Amino acid sequence: FIPTAPDLLDGLNPQQRQAVDYRGPSLLILAGAGSGKTSVLTRRIASLLQNQDAWPSQILAITFTNKAAAEMRDRVEGLIGQAAEGMWISTFHSACVRILRREAENFGFTKNFTIYDSADSRALIKRIIKELDADAFGFTVSSVASKISRLKNELNDVESYARNANFNDPAERVFAEIFRTYTRELQRANAFDFDDLIGQTVYLFRAFPQVAAVYQRRFRHILVDEYQDTNHAQYSLIRELTRPVEAHVAAELEAGEGYRSSQRDATGGIPGASLTVVGDSDQSIYAFRGADIRNIVEFERDFPNSTVILLEQNYRSTQNILSAANAVIANNFDRKEKNLFTTVGDGEKIVGFTGYSQHDEAQFIADEIGVLHEGGMDYKDMAVFYRTNAQTRALEEIFIRSAIPYRVLGGTKFYERAEIKDVMAYLTAVANPADPLALRRIMNVPKRGIGPATEAALQNHADKNEQMLRDSLRQVDELGLGPKVTAAIQGLAATLDQATLVVETAKVADILEGLLKQTGFVDALRASRDPQDEARAENVEELLAQTKEFGTRNPEGTLLDFLTEVSLVAAADDLDDSSGTVSLMTLHTAKGLEYDAVFLAGVEEGLLPHQMSAGEPGGPAEERRLFYVGITRARQRLYLSLAMTRAQFGDVNVAMPSRYLQEIPTELIDWRQSPGMANSRGGTQPRAINARRGELGSSGSGLSSGGSGYGFSTGPSATALARAAKNAENKTQWANRVTSTVRDNGDLKLAVGDRIRHDDFGEGRVSSVTDNGAKSIAEVQFDTAGRKRLLVKISPIEKL
Ligand code: ATP
Numbered sequence: 001f002i003p004t005a006p007d008l009l010d011g012l013n014p015q016q017r018q019a020v021d022y023r024g025p026s027l028l029i030l031a032g033a034g035s036g037k038t039s040v041l042t043r044r045i046a047s048l049l050q051n052q053d054a055w056p057s058q059i060l061a062i063t064f065t066n067k068a069a070a071e072m073r074d075r076v077e078g079l080i081g082q083a084a085e086g087m088w089i090s091t092f093h094s095a096c097v098r099i100l101r102r103e104a105e106n107f108g109f110t111k112n113f114t115i116y117d118s119a120d121s122r123a124l125i126k127r128i129i130k131e132l133d134a135d136a137f138g139f140t141v142s143s144v145a146s147k148i149s150r151l152k153n154e155l156n157d158v159e160s161y162a163r164n165a166n167f168n169d170p171a172e173r174v175f176a177e178i179f180r181t182y183t184r185e186l187q188r189a190n191a192f193d194f195d196d197l198i199g200q201t202v203y204l205f206r207a208f209p210q211v212a213a214v215y216q217r218r219f220r221h222i223l224v225d226e227y228q229d230t231n232h233a234q235y236s237l238i239r240e241l242t243r244p245v246e247a248h249v250a251a252e253l254e255a256g257e258g259y260r261s262s263q264r265d266a267t268g269g270i271p272g273a274s275l276t277v278v279g280d281s282d283q284s285i286y287a288f289r290g291a292d293i294r295n296i297v298e299f300e301r302d303f304p305n306s307t308v309i310l311l312e313q314n315y316r317s318t319q320n321i322l323s324a325a326n327a328v329i330a331n332n333f334d335r336k337e338k339n340l341f342t343t344v345g346d347g348e349k350i351v352g353f354t355g356y357s358q359h360d361e362a363q364f365i366a367d368e369i370g371v372l373h374e375g376g377m378d379y380k381d382m383a384v385f386y387r388t389n390a391q392t393r394a395l396e397e398i399f400i401r402s403a404i405p406y407r408v409l410g411g412t413k414f415y416e417r418a419e420i421k422d423v424m425a426y427l428t429a430v431a432n433p434a435d436p437l438a439l440r441r442i443m444n445v446p447k448r449g450i451g452p453a454t455e456a457a458l459q460n461h462a463d464k465n466e467q468m469l470r471d472s473l474r475q476v477d478e479l480g481l482g483p484k485v486t487a488a489i490q491g492l493a494a495t496l497d498q499a500t501l502v503v504e505t506a507k508v509a510d511i512l513e514g515l516l517k518q519t520g521f522v523d524a525l526r527a528s529r530d531p532q533d534e535a536r537a538e539n540v541e542e543l544l545a546q547t548k549e550f551g552t553r554n555p556e557g558t559l560l561d562f563l564t565e566v567s568l569v570a571a572a573d574d575l576d577d578s579s580g581t582v583s584l585m586t587l588h589t590a591k592g593l594e595y596d597a598v599f600l601a602g603v604e605e606g607l608l609p610h611q612m613s614a615g616e617p618g619g620p621a622e623e624r625r626l627f628y629v630g631i632t633r634a635r636q637r638l639y640l641s642l643a644m645t646r647a648q649f650g651d652v653n654v655a656m657p658s659r660y661l662q663e664i665p666t667e668l669i670d671w672r673q674s675p676g677m678a679n680s681r682g683g684t685q686p687r688a689i690n691a692r693r694g695e696l697g698s699s700g701s702g703l704s705s706g707g708s709g710y711g712f713s714t715g716p717s718a719t720a721l722a723r724a725a726k727n728a729e730n731k732t733q734w735a736n737r738v739t740s741t742v743r744d745n746g747d748l749k750l751a752v753g754d755r756i757r758h759d760d761f762g763e764g765r766v767s768s769v770t771d772n773g774a775k776s777i778a779e780v781q782f783d784t785a786g787r788k789r790l791l792v793k794i795s796p797i798e799k800l
């Protein structure tokens with residue numbers, strides 16, 4: 001029984017229809033948020049299948065998360081009314097793992113390679129830095145990790161780096177050595193890091209045209225969602241996959257198979273795949289991971305004869321929400337003008353809220369959620385977004401107290417718990433005997449008397465014999481260690497070897513159960529006196545339950561499949577629509593999603609834009625896009641909130657309204673305030689700071705003076721501000737926040753004895769200076785205004 005498919009063009013507007021119906025080499029759909037890009041991509045796949053313009057196996061669709069991939073697959077199958085097996089709908093990373101598992105043997109890896117997550121990479125980098133004494137050159141794990149990642153996203157390997165490096169600079173020489181060692185260690189461990197998954201696939205295709213041809217022939221239709229966030233490596237992968245196969249390569253490929261299965265062009269080659277990409281340059285928010293908007297801008301040059309379709313009708317949000325989004329994003333330069341419209345009407349006004357503190361803000365959000373829920377909105381249709389994970393604490397506290405069911409996406413971090421990492425390391429060591437990182441992690445877990453000295457002896461033995469650490473475990477009797485530790489190591493080796501033997505055939509749950517039993521892993525936790533260990537034992541059992549569930553979902557699934565799935569879960573994949581909870585997530589995670597009601601918390605300078613973006617070229621523009629992404633997730637209701645003071649890193653800081661709030665036309669927002677702030681001017685938009693004196697007052701005089709800066713601070717708030725200002729003194733966050741909004745004196749240098757003039761305080765003499773770059777503070781004895789402490793960089797002063 002095959003149900004009749006609904007007409008795939010039903011309800012679509014003319015541009016959307018054109019996109020679904022397009023048959024040709026390359027199509028670019030450029031459109032704003034909520035205009036149906038993802039929907040159109042989905043229908044396009046369904047249309048290709050329904051019209052028999054493609055077999056399922058000829059389709060490769062790339063989404064941004066695994067969750068989005070699963071959804072797209074379900075929708076396609078729903079639209080055409082039958083399962084479309086063989087279709088690849090996945091993230092870039094999953095698609096590449098699949099290719100690499102099949103092909104890694106071409107270039108010195110085996111199919112059971114380990115995928116190093118960022119914690120694994122960092123552990124390896126840390127070791128290398130230590131071994132090479134590289135910290136003497138100022139290298140930190142973070143700086144090295146992000147530099148290597150950046151290089152790989154640009155498809156640079158050690159050789160290309162070394163070619164361009166300046167070897168007169170010792171730091172560059174050392175870095176090249178770190179990079180070289182890191183690359184070698186990965187290869188030895190039969191491991192790829194996250195960036196390698198893409199980069200090595202590109203390398204594979206470029207180095208082995210015969211291998212590339214298999215995929216170039218297979219995928220006739222390649223479709224990419226969220227194209228604005230592809231980086232250079234991902235872009236190159238698409239280029240490789242859409243390349244035509246030359247006649248001689250095609251002939252060779254099919255000669256081996258004994259028949260000609262592909263359609264050839266006039267030259268005898270196989271024409272390149274048809275490519276569809278959809279994106280919105282206003283939603284590009286991953287520049288820090290190497291995403292490159294140029295990929296969109298240059299699409300037409302790179303893919304000649306492409307058709308461009310613009311979609312302008314938004315089907316998601318009310319006009320008020322859209323008008324706010326349009327107004328905000330219009331402040332970015334260098335963008336194509338586009339104006340989203342909707343036919344659903346203005347809807348409710350956006351609600352703005354200013355609280356005293358983040359608790360106040362969280363209380364407001366919780367109260368409003370309660371109101372909406374009573375009004376009939378499901379919890380699952382509401383979401384709270386924030387810029388940084390640290391903001392969840394206040395929200396969670398109040399939600400728990402208010403009995404609001406919620407779920408933090410990307411926040412559970414189940415797989416980051418130590419005991420779960422330990423168990424995963426067991427599974428990894430079983431799957432990939434070459435991986436020393438996994439083996440070292442579990443060598444003494446549970447405790448079996450293997451200390452650092454024994455580990456070093458084993459490692460030396462392995463190095464000396466040029467073999468895997470795992471082999472040395474087996475030969476431990478050659479090391480002359482004590483009988484007890486020797487027996488323990490032999491026991492571990494036997495347990496692992498036994499499991500490795502059945503890695504291709506046994507069920508994951510059975511492998512895991514055997515390991516846990518033989519190592520006494522759970523028993524050791526249960527026997528412990530540490531009360532936390534009971535919870536740890538439960539977590540391990542939860543993992544065991546997950547492997548069972550995996551086995552039910554994938555009857556053929558192997559341990560490798562399980563490890564791959566776990567390595568590739570992303571924050572948004574936690575999402576479970578049926579869960580009946582309010583979703584809490586960062587703005588980055590929110591991309592592509594939609595909710596009836598959206599709360600955007602912490603719309604403050606320093607958070608949004610984030611203080612770290614201040615010094616980055618294009619930083620504030622990228623943060624504005626992030627804000628735009630947040631706003632455009634909302635269907636009916638949008639709430640923008642902020643707190644006047646925010647405790648962070650143990651300090652209380654004064655927070656200023658985000659500059660982006662001023663970009664929203666005032667008539668779109670209905671401002672509300674904390675009930676305790678009755679003295680303040682109700683109903684006005686908080687003004688971003690102005691007429692700031694740059695003064696750091698221990699007396700509280702500067703920041704708290706009559707609310708001149710805020711427009712909402714009179715009455716009780718003055719005390720709060722004074723206290724916060726005091727605490728903020730000298731704090732880097734404070735300086736960064738202030739410098740991003742007000743006057744900037746560059747690197748004005750003051751010395752004791754200098755005469756200066758201040759806009760408010762008149763003339764005075766500098767009596768002391770603490771020179772601390774952008775955070776330098778001068779104490780000034782003013783002729784009439786008394787002694788003041790000023791943050792030099794931002795104070796309205798000039799040297800006389
Ligand atoms: P984003 O930029 O946020 O990823 P998008 O352009 O991918 O958004 P979709 O998520 O595809 O937009 O669509 C937004 C909403 O509009 C969805 O709920 C979708 O079902 C709906 N929609 C899209 N096209 C139409 C249409 N022609 N008629 C009615 N609803 C539509």
Ligand code: MG
Nearest residue numbers: 037038039592
């Ligand atoms: Mg989309």
